[in-house]
Amino acid sequence: MGCNAIRTSHNPPAPELLDLCDRMGMVVMDEAFDCWRKGKTRNDYQKLFNEWHEKDLRALVRRDRNHPCVILWSIGNELQEQWMKEGWKLADQLAKIVREEDPTRPITAGLNETQSGYNGFQNVVEVFGYNYKPFEYPKFHDKNPKIPIYGSETASCVSSRGEYFFPVSDNKLEGRANFQVSSYDLYAPPWATPPDTEFKGQDQAPYVAGEFVWTGFDYLGEPTPYGSDMTNLINFTDPEEKARMAKELEELDFRESKS
Numbered sequence: 001m002g003c004n005a006i007r008t009s010h011n012p013p014a015p016e017l018l019d020l021c022d023r024m025g026m027v028v029m030d031e032a033f034d035c036w037r038k039g040k041t042r043n044d045y046q047k048l049f050n051e052w053h054e055k056d057l058r059a060l061v062r063r064d065r066n067h068p069c070v071i072l073w074s075i076g077n078e079l080q081e082q083w084m085k086e087g088w089k090l091a092d093q094l095a096k097i098v099r100e101e102d103p104t105r106p107i108t109a110g111l112n113e114t115q116s117g118y119n120g121f122q123n124v125v126e127v128f129g130y131n132y133k134p135f136e137y138p139k140f141h142d143k144n145p146k147i148p149i150y151g152s153e154t155a156s157c158v159s160s161r162g163e164y165f166f167p168v169s170d171n172k173l174e175g176r177a178n179f180q181v182s183s184y185d186l187y188a189p190p191w192a193t194p195p196d197t198e199f200k201g202q203d204q205a206p207y208v209a210g211e212f213v214w215t216g217f218d219y220l221g222e223p224t225p226y227g228s229d230m231t232n233l234i235n236f237t238d239p240e241e242k243a244r245m246a247k248e249l250e251e252l253d254f255r256e257s258k259s
Helices: 015-024 046-064 087-101 137-143 195-203 239-258
Strands: 005-007 027-031 070-077 107-111 128-131 149-155 211-214
Touching (some): 005 211, 087 107, 107 149, 137 149, 195 211
Parallel strands (some): 107 128, 149 211
């Protein structure tokens, strides 16, 4: 597919993955965290961060630093601290830990807040990664001409293989039916863009090093754009809630069949 790099997301990768990348010539962005002190879910790593972040980060770098495939250390993805006035200071602490364990490779992060390119975060990392910001590259490069930049997370394609819906629309929020998304590469979640939009952004900014596409292969975990659809029973993790909704749907189907 013309792919030569893998970004691990958003936690330490399996050692076997790095062994394969060493053998196959794939380069790797090795990523540690999906959150710091400010979590994204109730039971996120935030509960362990204060006690464990240094131990975990040092363990990651020590374990993986002898893999020739690793070219970047990532200290995190879409951190909530990006919106904090002095959030960059925590990034700086983490970067210093990494440099103590391996001063030979640059440090990066996957940053989805536009202002992180101008509020101090950009000075903590040696290589700057923007998530879903294809048209921010020129401004960032103008303000920070000496900092290398790349697309740390792009596209967020939600197409279902082999599904094609008509009529075709250019509205990225359409092309949906029957818990599937049309496979014409025209559709994306609100925060993301179709692939060609990112290609255009990089064509207009040839200094961008490349991109990591979310996601590189099919996976379970984010049923976008159907994650909040309460008629889909797989969106319920609590057995009692799932059983209650199943009963409601069954009763609804019964009433519809009678009418």
